[in-house]
Amino acid sequence: MTKVVADISVSLDGFVTGPDASPELGLGRxxxxxxxxxxxxxxxxxxxxxxxxxxxxVVIMGRRLFDVIDGPGGWNDEVGxxxxxxxxxxxxxxxxxxxxxxxxxxRMTFVVDGIAGAVAKGVAMxxxxxxxxxxGGETVRRAIEAGVVDELRLHLAPILLGGGTPLFEGAAxxxxxxxxVRASGYATHLTYRxx
Numbered sequence: 236m237t238k239v240v241a242d243i244s245v246s247l248d249g250f251v252t253g254p255d256a257s258p259e260l261g262l263g264r265x266x267x268x269x270x271x272x273x274x275x276x277x278x279x280x281x282x283x284x285x286x287x288x289x290x291x292x293v294v295i296m297g298r299r300l301f302d303v304i305d306g307p308g309g310w311n312d313e314v315g316x317x318x319x320x321x322x323x324x325x326x327x328x329x330x331x332x333x334x335x336x337x338x339x340x341x342r343m344t345f346v347v348d349g350i351a352g353a354v355a356k357g358v359a360m361x362x363x364x365x366x367x368x369x370x371g372g373e374t375v376r377r378a379i380e381a382g383v384v385d386e387l388r389l390h391l392a393p394i395l396l397g398g399g400t401p402l403f404e405g406a407a408x409x410x411x412x413x414x415x416v417r418a419s420g421y422a423t424h425l426t427y428r429x430x
Contacts, residue, residue, distance in 0.1 A: 292364025297374035
């Protein structure tokens, strides 16, 4: 059965990018440390990455994240969805205005009817695999607020960014149920059920 999972790396102080994030500086100043876990050879991190990537049927992202991923320094044959695994699941990009030019056009589809519409399309395409909302922070937050997320997976990086893009700024109060925790030297991988 298809599950909708919001999956994102976050700093100890609650940011999903460092300060000054932009298409050229995707994770902002100091933000690379958010994804250190995905590029290390730690057995726990590798298992988390491989299991999640293998279970993914469709990826959903927001326009700002797309602009980074589709840019010159974004995904390529060596690094893509699943970091070094470079998997190529179909990607739905939530945007009001699709871009005129797309470098990764063969795997990107633009959805203009919001996050709920993107999730509905993703579920229809996923063939009983997971629909993964990978970010950015605003897209994850909106999906949770829209009530379309079954699980929240946080990869808590042991860094303090001091600023950047907050994950839960302005989020409505909500109780989550912790269902899984795995820790490595590079991250604590937390899974919550959203009821």
